[in-house]
Amino acid sequence: MDDxxxxxxRGRWRWLPWGLLAVGVAVASGGAWLGSRSFEALxxxxxxxxxxxxxxxxxxxxxxxxxxxxERRLRTLERQQQHAEWGSxxxxxxxxxAEEQHTRREAALAALGAALKDAxxxxxxxxxxxxxxxxxxxxxxxxxxxASTALTPEGAQLLKQSAGVLQGALxxxxxxVEAHTDEVLPPAPGxxASTAWELSAARAVAVVRHLGERxxxxxxxxxxxxxxxxxPLVPGDSPPHRAQNRRVTLRLSPTPVTPESVAVARTEPPxxxxxxxxxxxxxxxxxx
Numbered sequence: 001m002d003d004x005x006x007x008x009x010r011g012r013w014r015w016l017p018w019g020l021l022a023v024g025v026a027v028a029s030g031g032a033w034l035g036s037r038s039f040e041a042l043x044x045x046x047x048x049x050x051x052x053x054x055x056x057x058x059x060x061x062x063x064x065x066x067x068x069x070x071e072r073r074l075r076t077l078e079r080q081q082q083h084a085e086w087g088s089x090x091x092x093x094x095x096x097x098a099e100e101q102h103t104r105r106e107a108a109l110a111a112l113g114a115a116l117k118d119a120x121x122x123x124x125x126x127x128x129x130x131x132x133x134x135x136x137x138x139x140x141x142x143x144x145x146x147a148s149t150a151l152t153p154e155g156a157q158l159l160k161q162s163a164g165v166l167q168g169a170l171x172x173x174x175x176x177v178e179a180h181t182d183e184v185l186p187p188a189p190g191x192x193a194s195t196a197w198e199l200s201a202a203r204a205v206a207v208v209r210h211l212g213e214r215x216x217x218x219x220x221x222x223x224x225x226x227x228x229x230x231x232p233l234v235p236g237d238s239p240p241h242r243a244q245n246r247r248v249t250l251r252l253s254p255t256p257v258t259p260e261s262v263a264v265a266r267t268e269p270p271x272x273x274x275x276x277x278x279x280x281x282x283x284x285x286x287x288x
Contacts, residue, residue: 098132101173101254105134108169108252112136115161125158133253134170136162140181140246147185149202151210159207162250163215170252175211176223178249179204182242183229201226207248221255 109129119125124142128135140146143155151159166175179200204224211217229236232245 097254104169105129105173105252108134108165111165111169112162115164116158119158133251134173136250136252138248138250140243140248143207143248144203147199149199149206151206156210156214159210160215163211163217166211166217166252167215172255173252174221174223174255175217176225176249176251176253177204177207177211178225178227178231178251179207180227180231180245180247180249181229182232182236182245184236184242196228197226199226200228203248207250 106129109127112127112134113120116125116127119138119142120127124139126137128137138155138158142158143151145152166173181196181200181203183196185194185196185199201224204226208222208224212219212222229245232241233247234241234244236242236245
C-alpha cells in the first residue's frame with residue numbers, strides 16, 4: 001500500500017516541471033502579447049503627437065503670416081496718416097506764405113524795373129508778374145551774339161543786376177532758365193551748336209553757370225532748359241518775328257513746400273499772447 005502511494009507521489013513530481021514549464025510559456029506568451037499591444041499603443045500615440053505637432057506648426061505659420069499682414073497694414077496706415085498730416089500742414093504753410101510771396105514778387109518787379117530801365121526802354125527786356133511767378137524775358141541780341149553761346153558783356157552786366165534781386169527779395173524762389181531760338185540758324189564760323197536744340201540748351205546752361213559761378217546763386221535753385229524753336233511768342237514768318245522769338249526767359253517761382261520746411265514751421269515758437277499781456281497791463285494800471 002505504501003509502495004503504491006510512493007509511486008503515485010513520484011508520478012506527480014515528475015509532471016511538476018512540465019507544468020511549471022507550461023505556466024512559464026503561458027506567462028511569457030501573455031507578456032509578449034501585452035508588450036506588443038503596449039508597443040502598438042505607443043506607436044499610435046507617437047503618430048498622434050506628430051500629427052498634432054504638424055497641425056500646430058501650420059497654425060503657427062498662419063499666425064505669423066497674419067501678424068506680418070497686420071504689421072504691413074499698420075505701416076501703411078501710419079504712412080497714410082503721416083502723408084495726410086504733412087499734406088494738411090503743407091497746405092496751411094503754402095496758403096500762409098502765398099500772399100507774402102506775391103507781395104515780395106511785386107517789390108522785386110519794381111526793383112528790376114528800376115535796375116533794367118534802359119533795357120526795358122530799348123525793348124530788350126520785358127517783365128511780367130504771373131499768379132505764382134515773376135517772368136523776365138531777355139532778347140537774344142542783349143545776351144548772345146548770333147549762333148554763339150558766350151555771354152556778351154552787356155548780358156553779363158544784366159545778369160549781375162538781376163542777381164541782386166534773386167539773392168535779396170526772392171532768395172527763396174527757384175530760377176528756371178529757358179532758352180529759345182528759331183528754326184533758322186545763322187552761319188557762324190566755329191559755332192559750337194549745329195541745331196536749334198543744341199544752341200538753346202547751351203545758352204540756358206551758359207546763363208545758369210554764370211548765375212551760379214559768378215553771382216553765387218545756390219545751384220539747387222537753378223535749372224536750365226532749351227526749347228529750340230518750339231515755344232515761339234509769335235509766328236516765325238518774318239525776320240522781326242524770328243528775332244522776337246530768340247530769347248531767354250528767367251522764371252522766378254516759389255520753392256515747393258517740403259517736409260523739412262513743414263517741420264521747421266511746426267517748431268517755430270508760437271506768437272506772443274498779446275491779448276493776455278494787454279489784460280495784465282490793464283489790471284496793473286487799475287491797481288495803481
